[in-house]
Amino acid sequence: MRENPYREDREGLKELLKQYQNLRNGRSHSFLEEEAFERIIDYFDDKDNVPEALEAAETGLEQFPYSSQLMIKKADLLLATRKYSEALEILERAELFDSSDINLYILKTDAYLALDQQSRAVELLEAALQLFEGEERLDLLFELADVYDDYEEFDKVFDCLKLILEEEPNNEEALYKICFWTDFTGRNEESIRLHQRIIEDYPFSELAWFNLAAAFQGLKLYEKAIDAYQYAVAIDEKFDYAYRNMGDAYLRLRKYKEAIEVLEKVLELTRPEDVIYEAIGHCYHRMGNYAQARFHYKKAVHLNPDDSKLHYKIAVTYMLEEQWQSAVKQLENAMRIHRSVPEYNLAMGECRMQLEQYKEAIHYFSAVVRNKPRNVAGWEALIKCLIKAEFFDEAIEQTQAALKSTEGKPIFYFYQSAIHFLEGKSREALLRLELAMEKAPRLLKKFLDLNPAILQNNQVVDIIARYKKGKKI
Structure with a gap:
């Protein structure tokens, strides 16, 4: 048994390289076998010295002009230098001497793909599948799957992986890959x-x-x-x-x-990820445990501080606890990253309104309706804020704009009625309420939420009763 096979192998390679240099320089040298040239080519290739590896392949072919192995190695090197047509020519010649080498088909496939000839690559591999079995057939199926992927024949990628698993059910690579392609x-x-x-x-x-x-x-x-x-x-x-x-x-x-x-x-098992902390935060959020939700959202933010959505989610937990000022700070963080997201502006407007900072709230709600003029929620928030601030003329103007932008959504007739009542314009208010009830009586609750005391008005009660009897609220 050899004491140091690695050292002997290294010494042997060193001797081969010396003899190879003697051959190239015209000095006396020992005879180099075909296998010796293969080792020399691999040595230069491993060192990323492709020109020397190519030269060794050419020298080897001068000595062994019918060696399919040396031809295949040369073709592989030509592919690395993007000489695809030359590589194909050599591979065609190698096939004449030995058509049973799987590397022939794999390298030819690479050349066809590089030349944008996917159909020829598919044809070649499908024919080659009939020539091989066992591990080599599986290698070709993996290669064919890659070609179909490149060719965007995604169902055929799945078919190749399925064939592999039917032949070798525990093939780890195929099991990993087919999961993705099943979903895709x-x-x-x-x-x-x-x-x-x-x-x-x-x-x-x-x-x-x-x-x-x-x-x-x-x-x-x-x-x-x-x-x-x-x-x-x-x-x-x-x-x-x-x-x-x-x-x-x-x-x-x-x-x-x-x-x-x-x-x-x-x-516990992997490095912390923001998406996992975010998902845990979401669970606590849905369970109503806002402090724990915040704790996990903040851990997610620590890992991904540029995700504005995470700052927004933290703000929402504060809003649900009516901690408006804390919510504002988080929304400012979100809006430093993405200023014009409607949800962020809507939330900021709500916080400012709750803090009775009406002008700032109007600014944010106005940004929402500018960006999403057909969005009913934005208009509702803006009009409610104007009502709270007692800017009734402006509120009426905005209901008109909302009706125009949302193609006459009936909710805004209810808002007009509520504003007129607050202004003391009972006649206009009752007319608008009647129109609103005619169009959408189911929205009455939103009207009553604006001014619950309105139910003390007998005329309002009469209109509501009429639609309850005859129409159906």
């Missing part, structure tokens, strides 16, 4: 059948369980997805992507407590 092509039912067959033979394949779960999730069968993810994590308790996806499935089912548990497991 929407072929979830096929994926479910395929992975159920795989699990029958390989019940401890966590990737097969994961892919089965992901396919169920793609069909919105969240309970079944969760069951399958739980098998995956039972097999591999550190399978962070299974916990991550399970968290999403629990979220979809509004099982926020369970979602938090599995998402916290993701944080």
Whole structure:
């Protein structure tokens, strides 16, 4: 047994390179076998010295002009230097001497793709599939999948991966890839059948369980997805992507407590990510635990300070607790990043209005209606603010603008009626209320919210009663 095979191998290569240099310089040298030239080419290639590697290939072919192996190595180097047509010529010649080398087909495929001849690459690989079996056939199927991807024949990518898994159900690379392509092509039912067959033979394949779960999730069968993810994590308790996806499935089912548990497991297993903290924050938010929601949103902001949406979400938790000034600070952070987002302006307007800073509130609400003139919520917020500030003339003007921009949404007739009542213009107010009730009696509650005391007005009560009897509120 050799004591230091690595050293012997290195010494042997050193001797080969010396003899090769002697050959090139015309000095006496030992005879170099075909295999020696292959080693010399690989040596220069590993050193990223492509010109020397090419020269070694050409020298080798002078000594062994019928060597398909040396031709293939030269073609590989020509591809690296973007000489695609030359590479194809050499590969055609190599095929005459040995058509059983899989590298021929893989390199030819690379050349065809580089020359934008995808159809020829597909034709070549489909023919080659008939010539090989076992590992080599699988390699060709992976190559064909890549070609179809490049060619944007995405369903055929899925077909290739499916064929691989039918031949080798536990092929890790194919299991990883088919999960993405199932989602991309929407072929979830096929994926479910395929992975159920795989699990029958390989019940401890966590990737097969994961892919089965992901396919169920793609069909919105969240309970079944969760069951399958739980098998995956039972097999591999550190399978962070299974916990991550399970968290999403629990979220979809509004099982926020369970979602938090599995998402916290993701944080234990991987480096912290803003999206995980944000998802946990969302769960606490939906559970009404705004302090914990804020805590996790702030952790997300720490990791991704330029995400304006996170600052906005923190602001919303403060707004729900009526901590208006704290909400303003967070909205200022959000608007430093993205100033014109309507939701941010709407929220800022609401905070300013609650703080009785009416002019500032009007400024923000006006920005919303400028950016989204058909958005009813923006107009409603602006008009409500003008009413609170007792700018009645301006409020009436804005109801007219709102009716025009929203193609006559009846809610704004209710607002006009409410404003006229507040101005003491009872006749105009009653006429507008009648028109509003004629068009949309279901919106009455919004009118009453503006001025609950209006129900003390008998004429208002009469109009409401009339529509309750005859029409249907």
